[in-house]
Amino acid sequence: MAYTEKPKPTYSEIAEVAGVSEATVSRVLNGDERVHPDRAKAVKKAVDKLGYRRNRSAAALASGKSRLIAIVIEDDLSVFSDPFWSSVSSGVSKVLMENELQTLLLVAPSNEVDGPVAHYLEGGEVDGAIFFQMHKDALVKKLAKQGLPVVIAGSPHKDAGLAYVDTDNYGGGKLATQHLFSVGCKRVAAITGDVGATAGRLRHDGFLSACKLNKYEPMKQHIAIGDYSFESGRDQMTKLLAMKSRPDGVFVANDLMAVGAIKAIRDAGFGCPEDIKIVGFDDSVLAQTSRPELTSVRQDIVKLGETVANLMINVINGEKPQPIILPTELVIRESA
Amino acid sequence: MAYTEKPKPTYSEIAEVAGVSEATVSRVLNGDERVHPDRAKAVKKAVDKLGYRRNRSAAALASGKSRLIAIVIEDDLSVFSDPFWSSVSSGVSKVLMENELQTLLLVAPSNEVDGPVAHYLEGGEVDGAIFFQMHKDALVKKLAKQGLPVVIAGSPHKDAGLAYVDTDNYGGGKLATQHLFSVGCKRVAAITGDVGATAGRLRHDGFLSACKLNKYEPMKQHIAIGDYSFESGRDQMTKLLAMKSRPDGVFVANDLMAVGAIKAIRDAGFGCPEDIKIVGFDDSVLAQTSRPELTSVRQDIVKLGETVANLMINVINGEKPQPIILPTELVIRESA
DNA sequence: CTGAAAGCGCTTACAG
DNA sequence: CTGAAAGCGCTTACAG
Structure with missing residues (x-):
């Protein structure tokens, strides 16, 4: 049995089988409405029969669109x-x-x-x-x-x-912060990401907006700026814990920092959520593996x-x- | 100032500027050695000057290679x-x-x-x-x-x-298990992934090989089979903990299960690494955020x-x- | 080492 | 609604 070269049909074969011109084949394959239904049907049949697949390079070259x-x-x-x-x-x-x-x-x-x-x-x-x-x-x-x-x-x-x-970074930050108030936190703080970047700024603004809604004016020092890393979450939380007016709830702008923050809380001898409550952002796999498991903002x-x-x-x-x-x-x- | 259409030079312009044929342009651009260095240089100069970029669709169509x-x-x-x-x-x-x-x-x-x-x-x-x-x-x-x-x-x-x-899944499993012996574990167990799949089987085999090297015959029940999920790590570990001959060291085939295993250890009132030591696989972000931090096999x-x-x-x-x-x-x- | 020429497989005015 | 024909921008035997 000799190997047959794969035939790789082109427009010319389809046109022949369907009894139309190549132009019509092209029109059908590109969904041009003007083609008469009967001919369109014939073309589609031929395409199926021959197992035709369009050569994208050729189409791209001719049309100027690469898809x-x-x-x-x-x-x-x-x-x-x-x-x-x-x-x-x-x-x-x-x-x-x-x-x-x-x-x-x-x-x-x-x-x-x-x-x-x-x-x-x-x-x-x-x-x-x-x-x-x-x-x-x-x-x-x-x-x-x-x-x-x-x-x-x-x-x-x-x-x-x-x-x-x-x-909705803004809405997410607001949601998270609102939750802290809902569960009874009185001194709510935040560990943000880079507030120079849009996502970080919006999460931060959402935090502020929830505070305002609860008629709470967060202390300046209660807004700590991290960089989304585990270490920065831990370090910023440590600073918050050292303050005289220690926060009892912290919105943390991503899960990785939140896990870092929880480590800081533990290391300092406090408990989460007993002493300090934490809400993260991302609902990543970390949220489920963290101890305690993380309350977090989910994005689809x-x-x-x-x-x-x-x-x-x-x-x-x-x-x-x-x-x-x-x-x-x-x-x-x-x-x- | 009228908007000028972007010129989009083609071979014909390059050929003209360089004073060669289009065929030669093509050869130079495709690294054909046979072209005389002087002409090649001229072509390259023209290419730079005109800011030429090859049309991949055309090249693909003509050559039959899409790159x-x-x-x-x-x-x-x-x-x-x-x-x-x-x-x-x-x-x-x-x-x-x-x-x-x-x-x-x-x-x-x-x-x-x-x-x-x-x-x-x-x-x-x-x-x-x-x-x-x-x-x-x-x-x-x-x-x-x-x-x-x-x-x-x-x-x-x-x-x-x-x-x-x-x-090297096999080598990694072996490395991890060997480490458990090195730090003094006497009853070494494993939580594997799907041993029907190659990676899972090789990690499992690596585990066995390290056992053999240490003249240790693992109990059948000490080889638990998970599915790489947090839950399966936790559940399989719980089963191991319930055994009369409780393992004191477990090689877990990925970090996520390892974190689950640690949760089970904690929940049962044991300590890791004091009572049971754990080695994971992947060296994922979980390894660093887990408490205790995970000893794990790293792949680049x-x-x-x-x-x-x-x-x-x-x-x-x-x-x-x-x-x-x-x-x-x-x-x-x-x-x- | 080089060029003229054919061709890759499509698309698209154009004319009807 | 349809076809003949030109053309997209390259590559590659072929001949020299």
Whole structure:
């Protein structure tokens, strides 16, 4: 039995089998409504019969559209330990694929405005680019100005008319803090992340807003600034514990710092939640493995990815870029 | 000032500026050695001057090579909470990009041999495919047989002449278990993962090998089988604790189960490491946030990704597919 | 070592 | 609603 070369049918075979021209094949495959239903049916039948699959390179070359969407992630250690982007990417890729779009994975330094990835993106090889929030806005804006459809997963540093999808960081911070008041805390503090970045600032603002709602004026020293690391959570909590007016409830801007804070509480001989209650943010795996288990703000990350992909599709279709904020919920466990 | 259309130079402009034919431009850009150095220089100069970037679709169409490598990940909840693949992908993408290859992200159900992703991969749109270990071998083998360069990150279920890169699971299990003996444990047990899967089996085998080396015959009931979840670690540990011959050292096949095991130890009123010592596997973020901090086996995940990418390149270049095993190291902390 | 020319497999005005 | 034809921007035998 001789090996037969795989036939790899092209338009010409389909056209022949279906008894139409290649132009019509193309129209049918691209969903052109004008084709007569009977011919469309014939084409589809031929496609099935021949097991035809479109050559994307050829289509891209002829049409000028690559049907490729880039996901740009940061080449940075933080990525390596954060399941966040893997979940988002997964949701993105799934939705894009359902829309016959491919997902290209690009790894780039965060502040690179002029490196290889930037050039690649400017080269027009891609129909759109999705950026993960850690990126500086400069490159994103530049690309958007050049007409490339661009969506940010997360919030831009400064709102600049860019399309983005983000978790409701403000609402989440507020929710978490409100919970501390609800369970009877009287001296509520916060350990924030980088308040220069949007997510950190919004969580912080949400905290303040809940305080105001409860007619509570937090002390300045009760707002400690961390950097999202375990160590900073531990160290900032230690400082809070050392204060004369020791807080009895702390909103911590992510779970990793929250776990650090709990360690500090334990090390200092206090109990959580007896002496000090803690609410985290992310509802990561840490929330469940921590002792005590962490009450934390949950964001639906897969949904975030799906929403990002859908927004990208809309932007490509010419809709106006527009922010989308996804709701959070509070998962109550042991720590508060 | 009128907006000028971006010129988007092509071969014809370069050829003109450099005073050569388009064929020569192509040769230079593809690193063909035969071109006279002077002409090559002229072409490169023209390329720089015009800010030329190659149209990949056109090149792909003409050459039949897409310069696209797919990463196929599983559409499964386990992915969503495991930073493993994000780190691997990151390493893969970086190396591929350095070699002018693009990374395509494909999300597919694990046991799909005949779905859209499978068809896509068979369609020849991709120059190679990298699979993450959770995938069943069937699809991978099928593709390999069709001549598609294929590499597995992790181990195949059964060795089938496929190229793969994996952590030394066997060596890691051995290392971990040996450490338990070294610190004086007398009744050493194990909580394994799925021993039907390669990684789980190898870690388990490594455990046995260290036992043998120490002339220790583990009791059958001392080898508990978990499923890598926090709960299974906790439950299996509870069972071990209930035994008359209670172990004083346990090798746990991943950190998440190890943290669960520690909870069980605490809940039962024992101390870790005083009464029972624990060694985990992965050296994940949990290892550092756990109380006590976890002694754990570390694998270099980014390196794994880079190695996978390099292996892929070698396979594409016609080298014989061949397994690569990456070493592990033991990170000693508090739990053992 | 180099160029003229054909061709990769699609898409899309254009004309009807 | 449909087809003939030109063209997208490269690559690659082929001939020299």
